[in-house]
Amino acid sequence: MNLPAPTETASAASTPAAQGAPAAALHAAPNRGRRAARLSGDERQRAILMAAERLLGEKDFADVTIDDLARGAGISRPTFYFYFASKQAVLLALLDQVAHEAEKRTAEVFADLSTAPSAAWRKAIEAFVGTFAEHRGVSVAAAGARSSEPELAAEWATLTNRWIDATAAAIQDERDRGASPAGPEPRLLASALNLLNERVITAALTGLDPARPDQMGRDQMGQDQMGQAGPAAALPGGGGETVGETVETLLHIWLTSIYGAVPAGP
Structure with missing residues (x-):
């Protein structure tokens, strides 16, 4: 961020030439190279x-x-x-940036689905886990504000539906080529898998343990814990074992749900 440069009139006035010159002469030819950017x-x-x-x-x-x-x-x-117009508008813009980044990272992942299905799905899941981890503060704040900010809720729903549509299309493609068995309607399955991702990433980002009954109901990305990045908070931006474990867990569930088993090969 470029802050305005300090003016230098004080130092200029201290020179011998300046001390002997009329006040008007000091402003006759300003040094425009020193103007604040x-x-x-x-x-x-x-x-x-x-x-x-x-x-x-x-x-x-x-x-x-x-x-x-x-x-x-x-x-x-x-x-x-x-x-x-508001700080909520700033958060909405940040959420859009994070979503755009995630979508850029998943843009070509399904190109290799027919030759390396496990690797393709892994890249897709890694893109979302990694992106939301790298922007933890935005992710937690946006999810926490959904319940009270209709515009944020609508934007989140739009993004989620785009991801669900892409997943459903990939599942249908795998069924059409005979790699995936018949099962639940593709969009319903895609919805369940994407909502699972959201819940697991929620728990990891906030340190929320879904297995603890006393924490159930504290949804919306752990809105009572927003901003708390203590030892329990997983998925620190920058990677690490926790990110890898989260990806592996989700990948296993996705592959077995779509293929009935983990596909052989990459």
Whole structure:
């Protein structure tokens, strides 16, 4: 983020030439190379989004204020409202960025489905687990806000439906080529598998243990634990054994659900 450069009028006035010159002469020929750099609109918007993601790694979304976002982006509060109507709008933009990143990482994964089904499904699952882990603060905040923010809920549903559609199409392709046996209607199966992914990633990101009855009901990405990245929180951004174990567990369930068993080969 480029902050305005400090002015240098004080140092200029201390030179011998300046001390003997009329005041008007000091401003006759300003050094334009030293003028404060101005951020473009796109840069300011990016600065707000970067500040928001950084803050969501430190505190709950409910505790992030407009003043925090403006200060973090190096702009004033009124300037913030020129780019976003609310902090919820910032979170919506961040969610869209995370989803776009995940979709880019899965864009070509099914191209190898006919020759390496296990590897293709692994790449698809890794893309989502890895992307949401790398943007943990955004993922937790967005899922936690879904219950109270209709716009976020609608965006989440749109994204989920796109992933379900892609999964269902891949399942149908595998059945058409005889690699996968008949079973539940492809979209229903795809819905169940994607919702399973969401639940497992939820538990890992927040440290929520689905096996503990006292934690049941604390859904929405553990909204009572948002921002708490203590020892129980799994899937730290950057990878590690926990990410690998989560991927392996989900992959096993997906493969056995789609193929009836883990396919031989890659």
